[in-house]
Amino acid sequence: MIKASVIIPTKNPGPVFKSVLDAVRMQDVGFDYEILVIDSGSRDGTVEYLRRLSDARLRLLEILPSEFGHGRTRNLGVARTTGEYAVLLTHDARPASNKWLANLVAVADSDPHIAGVFGRHVAYPNASPFTAAELTMHFAGFEAANVVQIDDRERYDRDEGYRQYLHFFSDNNALIRRSVWESIPYPDVDFAEDQMWAQKIIEAGYKKGYAKDAVVEHSHDYAWFERLQRSFDESYAFRRLFGYKLCSGPRAMLRSWCALTLRDLGYAQQHNLWRTNFRAVVGMPWDHLMRLLGHYLGARGDSLPNSLRTRLSRDKRMLLGLLNTGTRESK
Template sequence: MASYRCAVVIPTKNAMSVLPKVMDKVLSQHTPWPYQVIAIDSGSRDGTREYLRGLDRVQLIEIAAEDFGHGKTRNLGVAAADADFVAFLTHDAEPVDEHWLAGMVATAETDERIAGVFGRHTAYANASPFTKSDLDQHFRGFLQHPLTVYKDLDPDRYANDQGWRQLLHFYSDNNSLMRKSVWERFPYPDVEFAEDQLWARSIIEAGYWKAYAPDAAVYHSHDYSMVEQLRRAFDESRNFTRYFGYRLSPNIGQALTAMGKFTLQAWRQQLDPVYGKVTLKDRLERAGQRISLVAGHCLGANYEKLPVSLANRLSLDQRLFKS
């Protein structure tokens, strides 16, 4: 029998600019049971390891930078967890309140067939108005469907509707929780990208359920530069093509049309005032990000046609693994 109801696993790397606030929130969670906290650091050089060593309640696992893998490292954390459930955060995902962890576990406890739970992301206060709006719209979309989904909810739709399959396997280990007994049958795959969504697809196809916990929220957002956006979009598209057979923006003509559409939208789109004042700088950055997004998706969908050296230069994940 497990010693803890839940463990929280956080991979870290050079995280001192954000990690202390995250750990303060993680260590002050209000739960009716004790919980375990595990950090896995992969060669930090900015004081992250020393900081974590000083936290009495945190179990620190240290690995070499070259041993990191999105799925492999998280599997190491689950294996070390002496708990029924394992929640995941990234080192820049800060729980919004002290009830985050209890909410994740309570959602999983509603039915023993629930293998995984994902929670909502909300933008940091300093994020651009467009980033704030995008995140809200993305996660609001899940409220249009049952909060708990599974393959047999609509078998015909699962077989024939790619968008529905994408909805069912959406899962983000920036803010997630899994049932350890299911992980023992279905560990994370050791891949460069999308280990979380590949895992979700595997449990959905095995007949398990996946749940959304909208109140178990974290602050997590990025305002990417054009180059960062291009590289991230390239990795996303290339790996969706590899692993799921989805080609995001595969046609260059369609991609150019989409770039024009998104550029106009960046200049014309009116956001709810709750997201803050939209400046000229915001609109310029938005146009650049959207152009880079579509370009990255198009390049990634056609990665087989690119020289290997160019594909490696475009990939942010490859750079992270090499570093």
């Protein structure tokens, strides 16, 4: 019986994908697992590479680019596999050890009421030191309790920060229980599908797990305009889907910019980054400015002209309405 089905959506992932897939195939586990790669139109040799591999656990499912949707494609992957757990990974999230999969499954196995588990991210070795530090701080916030659920409904209803903490979920590196997915599938949205799903399972009374030792290398150092685009997408989606306003106004943006910049200047001083990575230190305040400006604009996305929203969005698929269909699967 298949215990876990690892599902990896791809599109032009580049050289990193080979090391990601190698790491997945080399997992040290005491159970059977399968791997499904769903490719949506790669033209960088990814499909040809997959077809050359000889591994009975591995299957390739090809879909048209217009068929891709972050929630929809993951639902397709779960439907086309059979494991007790569906393990979701992005094509640039590389398991950091051969115990990654076993550690994810161990948390889920510890309690049948756990509907989903997400794992820790660390930065790639060549990432900006500020990116690495931010990831460390972010995931450290989940270490106090590795299994959570709504334990105070009144607080959940009134406290936005508590709600965000409980429904944070990242399917760059995650596991979902198939029996729960059958009644609560991913929402068919093009952004924040993972957190929307987590909100649904939390509000349905299930638990959510965090696997500190299920680590992947996954990070991005965006150019400044790319940072603005990414932040716009995040903020616009959170405003539409959850009602959150990630930046309430210009004064809040300025206060946040000052706080983040001073924090990271202190980090730079502590770690001698002025000497070892001067370029990252100089660029850091601008990166924060682009992030916060993206949050400010995204929170007001519905009031912007459609042409400007299109320009500001990094995830162009969010704005496409193509209707073509078709899939092709191979072993």
